[in-house]
Every structure is written in C-alpha cells, then in structure tokens.
Amino acid sequence: MRCVQCGYYEDKVIDSRMSKEGTSIRRRRECLRCGYRYTTYEHIERTELRVVKRDHLREALNREKILRGMIKACEKRPVSMDQLDNAADEIIAELHRDHQREIPSSIIGKKVIEKLYGIDPVAYIRYVSVYRQFQNVEEFIELIRKMEHHTLNDPLQRKLPID
Structure with a gap:
C-alpha cells in the first residue's frame, strides 16, 4: 500500500x-x-452483475443509482440515510446471491419497492408511481386503497399490494 x-x-x-x-x-x-x-x-470483489433494461440494453449494476432512487422517494420524509444505505446493501447482496451474470431491471425495481414498503408508506407510493408510470390521480387512489385493504386483511404484510 x-x-x-x-x-x-x-x-x-x-x-x-x-x-x-x-x-x-x-x-x-x-x-x-x-x-x-x-x-x-x-x-470482497464480486463478479459484475449486468442489468438488462426494458429496451434490452445492458449496463453494470450501480448501487448508487439504486440509492439515488430511494433517496428521491424518501425526500422530506423521516427516513435516515443509514436506513437507505442498509436497504441498498441488502438489495445488492440479494441480487448477487440470486443471480449469476445478468438481472432484469424489473427485479431490481421490485426489490426496491419491497424495501420502501417496509421503510415508509409515502416513499413506497412515490416510488411505485414512477416505476409504474402513473398517468392520473385515480391510479394513486387505487394504490392507496389496495394498501389500506392489504393492511386490514394481511396484518403480517407478506405480499405487497402492487402484485
């Protein structure tokens, strides 16, 4: 050194x-x-995971890009950077554990959604609205109703309401 x-x-x-x-x-x-x-x-140096985008282009998995998306969703919310850093680390570890070389971007988005659902409901809705490209207010209302129904019927929250 x-x-x-x-x-x-x-x-x-x-x-x-x-x-x-x-x-x-x-x-x-x-x-x-x-x-x-x-x-x-x-x-530890891991093999590089490649992300397969919606348009079939490939790029290197970027932890910072995942973290930036979560930070944006949590803007002005009571969520610490430590929580987001830990969530990003968990996502990266899960992706390396579950995939060898390539991973569809949709799987990364779903993992981020899962983490945000457990961290902050408003951040979850923000992220889902961008991820699913909401076009109008009705889509927000529908997601919030699903969340309310989900919380009442599934107190252990095993399955996310966007499924």
Whole structure:
C-alpha cells in the first residue's frame, strides 16, 4: 500500500477489524518512512452483475443509482440515510446471491419497492408511481386503497399490494 503523505510503498498494519457486517476489513496503517497513519478498506470483489433494461440494453449494476432512487422517494420524509444505505446493501447482496451474470431491471425495481414498503408508506407510493408510470390521480387512489385493504386483511404484510 502506498503512503498518501510521502508515497513510500512500505507500511505496517497497526489495527485490523471487520466492518459493514463482515463484508469488509478496515485496516489502520503506518508508513515506515514518515510515520503517517491512514486507513484502508479491503472488500470482497464480486463478479459484475449486468442489468438488462426494458429496451434490452445492458449496463453494470450501480448501487448508487439504486440509492439515488430511494433517496428521491424518501425526500422530506423521516427516513435516515443509514436506513437507505442498509436497504441498498441488502438489495445488492440479494441480487448477487440470486443471480449469476445478468438481472432484469424489473427485479431490481421490485426489490426496491419491497424495501420502501417496509421503510415508509409515502416513499413506497412515490416510488411505485414512477416505476409504474402513473398517468392520473385515480391510479394513486387505487394504490392507496389496495394498501389500506392489504393492511386490514394481511396484518403480517407478506405480499405487497402492487402484485
């Protein structure tokens, strides 16, 4: 590892500990030339998942894009960034666990919807309205009625009302 202060290539590890629920290792290092201390992170390198879009174009899976969509849906709502970060991490982990190389964008959208449903009902409605491209107020009203009916009839909320 190269020292960020002087550029020397030799250092010693002072401390190592797991972080982010065991998915990475945080290491404190000290440069053997100048004594500068810095932190590095070691992550598991996964095979790249490709997203198959509606128009059949393919692009790399982008965690930040997923997170941005959730942040937009939760704008001015009492939802912390930690909740959204954790939800994005869970979605990415599920996608890597369930798929080898390619994944349809519709599956990603459904996973985001599932997470938002458990986090905030308003954010859920916002996201679904964009995801399903609502054209009028009646579509919002219909979704809200389904949510009310769903909550009354399925208190354990096993199935989402958009299904």
